[in-house]
Amino acid sequence: MRTSKRSLAMQASPIRKLVPYANAAKARGTKVYHLNIGQPDIETPKVFMEAVRAADIDVLAYADSNGWEPLRESIAAYYQRMGLPYVTEDVIITNGGSEALQWALLIACDPGEEVLVPEPFYTNYRGFAAPYLVEISPITTYPENGFALPEKAVIESRITKKTRGILLSNPGNPAGVVYTAEEVRMVADIARENDLYIIADEVYREFCYDGKEATSFGTMTDVLDRIIIIDSVSKRFSACGARIGSLTSKNKEVMAAALKLGQARLCVPTLEMIGSKALYDLDPDYFAPIRARYEERRNILVDALQKMDGVLCETPGGAFYAVAKLPVDNAEKFAIWLLTDFELDGKTVMLAPVENFYQTPGMGVNEARVAYVLNSDDLKEAMRVLKAALEAYPGRTA
Amino acid sequence: MRTSKRSLAMQASPIRKLVPYANAAKARGTKVYHLNIGQPDIETPKVFMEAVRAADIDVLAYADSNGWEPLRESIAAYYQRMGLPYVTEDVIITNGGSEALQWALLIACDPGEEVLVPEPFYTNYRGFAAPYLVEISPITTYPENGFALPEKAVIESRITKKTRGILLSNPGNPAGVVYTAEEVRMVADIARENDLYIIADEVYREFCYDGKEATSFGTMTDVLDRIIIIDSVSKRFSACGARIGSLTSKNKEVMAAALKLGQARLCVPTLEMIGSKALYDLDPDYFAPIRARYEERRNILVDALQKMDGVLCETPGGAFYAVAKLPVDNAEKFAIWLLTDFELDGKTVMLAPVENFYQTPGMGVNEARVAYVLNSDDLKEAMRVLKAALEAYPGRTA
Numbered sequence A, B: 001m002r003t004s005k006r007s008l009a010m011q012a013s014p015i016r017k018l019v020p021y022a023n024a025a026k027a028r029g030t031k032v033y034h035l036n037i038g039q040p041d042i043e044t045p046k047v048f049m050e051a052v053r054a055a056d057i058d059v060l061a062y063a064d065s066n067g068w069e070p071l072r073e074s075i076a077a078y079y080q081r082m083g084l085p086y087v088t089e090d091v092i093i094t095n096g097g098s099e100a101l102q103w104a105l106l107i108a109c110d111p112g113e114e115v116l117v118p119e120p121f122y123t124n125y126r127g128f129a130a131p132y133l134v135e136i137s138p139i140t141t142y143p144e145n146g147f148a149l150p151e152k153a154v155i156e157s158r159i160t161k162k163t164r165g166i167l168l169s170n171p172g173n174p175a176g177v178v179y180t181a182e183e184v185r186m187v188a189d190i191a192r193e194n195d196l197y198i199i200a201d202e203v204y205r206e207f208c209y210d211g212k213e214a215t216s217f218g219t220m221t222d223v224l225d226r227i228i229i230i231d232s233v234s235k236r237f238s239a240c241g242a243r244i245g246s247l248t249s250k251n252k253e254v255m256a257a258a259l260k261l262g263q264a265r266l267c268v269p270t271l272e273m274i275g276s277k278a279l280y281d282l283d284p285d286y287f288a289p290i291r292a293r294y295e296e297r298r299n300i301l302v303d304a305l306q307k308m309d310g311v312l313c314e315t316p317g318g319a320f321y322a323v324a325k326l327p328v329d330n331a332e333k334f335a336i337w338l339l340t341d342f343e344l345d346g347k348t349v350m351l352a353p354v355e356n357f358y359q360t361p362g363m364g365v366n367e368a369r370v371a372y373v374l375n376s377d378d379l380k381e382a383m384r385v386l387k388a389a390l391e392a393y394p395g396r397t398a
Helices: A005-009 A019-027 A046-054 A069-081 A096-108 A124-132 A152-156 A181-194 A221-226 A252-264 A270-280 A284-307 A331-340 A376-392 B005-009 B019-027 B046-054 B069-081 B096-108 B124-132 B152-156 B181-194 B221-226 B252-264 B270-280 B284-307 B331-340 B376-392
Strands: A031-034 A091-095 A114-119 A135-140 A163-169 A197-201 A227-232 A244-248 A321-325 A347-350 A367-371 B031-034 B091-095 B114-119 B135-140 B163-169 B197-201 B227-232 B244-248 B321-325 B347-350 B367-371
Touching: A005 A124, A005 B096, A005 B252, A019 A031, A019 A331, A031 A376, A046 A270, A046 B046, A069 A091, A069 A244, A069 A270, A091 A096, A091 A252, A096 A124, A096 A163, A096 A197, A096 A227, A096 A244, A096 A252, A096 B005, A124 A135, A124 B124, A124 B252, A152 A181, A163 A181, A181 A197, A181 A221, A197 A221, A221 A227, A244 A270, A252 B005, A252 B124, A270 B270, A284 A321, A284 A376, A331 A347, A331 A367, A347 A376, B005 B124, B019 B031, B019 B331, B031 B376, B046 B270, B069 B091, B069 B244, B069 B270, B091 B096, B091 B252, B096 B124, B096 B163, B096 B197, B096 B227, B096 B244, B096 B252, B124 B135, B152 B181, B163 B181, B181 B197, B181 B221, B197 B221, B221 B227, B244 B270, B284 B321, B284 B376, B331 B347, B331 B367, B347 B376
Parallel strands: A031 A347, A114 A135, A114 A163, A163 A197, A197 A227, B031 B347, B114 B135, B114 B163, B163 B197, B197 B227
Antiparallel strands: A091 A244, A227 A244, A321 A367, B091 B244, B227 B244, B321 B367
């Protein structure tokens, strides 16, 4: 029995495919520093489990298809605290940001239509688009200028009759780029002038450094009917395993379509919604010490990378990733070599090669994503190991 | 901004669309007996919340994409207790049976390909298939012979070059039909001889009455590579709000494709998997008293329906639904009239019209699904109300 062509064509997770090499290294007794994954080490706020434990449930029944109303209200209140214009009926709860992204693509695009996406982009966008026959048309950005968006004319030159929207994350994964207010305004203008949706993945909204803030697309009040905001508790509250996300829009047709998609799969888990409401009800001060902790780590990581010979890494403004251009022939080969052939004092590091975060063939071959979700001491040690590895790697190019 | 044609074409839930009429009736002070929904009133076993409350979680991290291994092991053990040949690596955990059904269709079919489905069928199958451009080709079954499958030649006459599988639920929703061992064998033969998948939705497996058992497709050992079993804790353990399902197959390519789909959306919620493991670890004796309770209700319902003038309802063998052919011009009109224009002693009933459970236009116009998830006293009273309503309805035909 053959499986469908489209299921064969789906990519395996490039982030997870090096795991067997890491497991083998650990089995040999090597300590592996995981710079490859975006799983925060921050404790999930205790209010989550407290709210879940307090739930008094005799029959764990279906919830409403658009989500538990108290959670929708708490998310609307969260937006309003930030000055965004969203109310309860603009919010629908989803199975993680993942489902919200799938729906947004499905609502924006018929089969064969496409969205523009600045590359490198979160590689799972591909897994969301492919089963629905939505094409990703990349807008290439470059490490040399910190992955800033190109000029308006460059982006507009990529628009075709099939283009239905622009999908982008801000702050971004994998490069940690935070778009300027001018870049956000430019994207809004492009959408208005070319009749496009903006699918704004803002799950890292609170993780901006150097005293800056990310400009939410929800502040672009002249194009609110074009905007679909994707959010999630995963990174915001270090609750990746809750799988609670949301899709938010002022566009009534978008919300009607989302509700039908919600009804088709009935509902989202009740307990996780109860816990997530407690997260969104946290005092906004919750974020300040966590942001400070990530900023300290970012500085450790980037300072170390920038001092390594031949490494290019502009300081990223947000999220908890950086993309570094490395003096190696191939970042995936290097990442495997780190796990199979290298150790320093019994230690090595695991990186995420970035080639699969690009849509354009050949891009990103010598780039790797480095996540800073380790504590500062481990991060310093991981940088010492990486520096030694780059010096020892036989495929070094510079 | 227009939304995609395919999102406009998706059906709103026909089960939920009468809800505004019911709310209006309740607002007038009318008691509404809900015969329209499949939400069991049985208490969720306490072990679910006990296991969740006991979970000691500092960081609620991503789970494995194929599911929490102890849950997969418990589901495999559950299958093995029933004599089915499945082991842990044959099982992947999904967001409810809903996601498992979506994946099975996606794995079996490329766009434009189709699955045969006996109609009437669970109407949400349509919502799973449509976004992926999978066509549903109906095999019509009839209330007059208890919705039994037609002869092999009739089914085979519907197979085209585009047909990739047969999707069916056993025991069935909406008609509560339990296929005989011969019918299951026939479907297996058709699949083998015509190179088809069998997508077997067996979520009501334990709910069979009159001392009978449903024959699982997992017992068809000559076609195991063609079989994809869909399961869920929703009905089995009255845990609809947990949204924990599973996809099970001996076909390695199917499981590899399912893992890629799982990686694309990362994972399923951790807490709900912890609770669900406790459910699958329950003593199999758990089901006997619940089955007895449903059987008593079924008898009350069907006895009453069969005594009503002009009503046709063959005794269903499983699940907790029956489809009744009613002496009315249109079952949806009747269902609305029940909520807007009728009451008996301040009470009325809510039915689910079955027309949308058929793919063939014009079928099922005067049929309704009646769920027996109320206690026996309420069910008797609901039948008294329904009988009076059928006598009073202006659109009565017989």
